[in-house]
Amino acid sequence: MGDAGKTTNNDWLRRSLMTLVHGGADRASNHTSFVVDQLGFAIVAGEYPPETMIPLDPDLCEMFGVSRTVVREAKKTLIAKGLIQSKAKVGTQVRPADGWNMFDQDVMRWHASVKNPTRYYEELFEIRMIFEPAAAAQAAGRVNQIDCDGLFSLCDALEKAESRADFALADYEFHKQVLRLSGNRFLQSLGDLVQTALYSLFMSESVATFPERRKTVVDRHRTVAAAIASGAPIEAQEAMRRVINDGYRNALSDKAAPAS
Incomplete structure (x- = not known):
């Protein structure tokens, strides 16, 4: 891994540690990252069990105070991490835990943060x-x-x-x-x-x-x-x-x- 990758990884770890040290972060300036973090943690923590549906897009927009574009991008990110899947005419469903990408940094971090x-x-x-x-x-x-x-x-x-x-x-x-x-x-x-x-x-x-x-x-x-x-x-x-x-x-x- 080159110096750029090393810097990115160190920055990620330092930001995570600083968030912990200072007792939690304020709402992220990147709204998509904020929604990803909130929904991802909720899924890993069991608030949305496997094979259940997460709230519909309009409800998520109201819940987080963001646009539909932000919600759609956040869902794409969670799909890439293996946490959810979208089904036509059904909605967005939480995948079984054995389908999650456990090598993903965020997925591991969310697991470490549960009670x-x-x-x-x-x-x-x-x-x-x-x-x-x-x-x-x-x-x-x-x-x-x-x-x-x-x-x-x-x-x-x-x-x-x-x-x-x-x-x-x-x-x-x-x-x-x-x-x-x-x-x-x-x-x-x-x-x-x-x-x-x-x-x-x-x-x-x-x-x-x-x-x-x-x-x-x-x-x-x-x-x-x-x-x-x-x-x-x-x-x-x-x-x-x-x-x-x-x-x-x-x-x-x-x-x-x-x-x-």
Whole structure:
């Protein structure tokens, strides 16, 4: 992925994190994006169950205060994401969940935002456990000194991050760099999934417990970097497994904890 793609992804993650930090966003200036976000989340949250109809266009226009053109464009976007389908003389119906595009950034973000996303975390954990440890092992046999320096620099960025948002961005860059160093283009293309996974974990992370966990997270990432730099694929693979497992366990423990 080129620099332009990297910038776009980072901007997406930063905007998402800033929205969370500041307690939610105002109505988006892009009305189509606003409608997509509201309807998409409502569908994922179960407000419109599979095989039910969403409101008619005039009702959606009134609901969101937008034009029919905006509603039509929003529906096209949701159709492309696999959430809905339009049927002639019937209307627009919500598709079964197994037909949704789970690699879509918005679909993953909506899942992470629902009240009890336990199953989502489980599935995310399973898929990351399949490809990220393998990427770390691959990277251990391919890196040079410059690559290793870059990984350790990202660990330094994690340690020095002044906010949780900056920490999450550095974390994402580290994981994406490991995917890149694997040398496998298919693994590299999964960077967006990791990005949204880390956004999800950021959302679940308790503000109170974050400082306590921070050092452990940094140390775990340094262990991954050290194993890759040493050309030790098995150690790199196991170290990455620990990183992912810790994040998954923390996400579930925070979700299960009573609200303060």
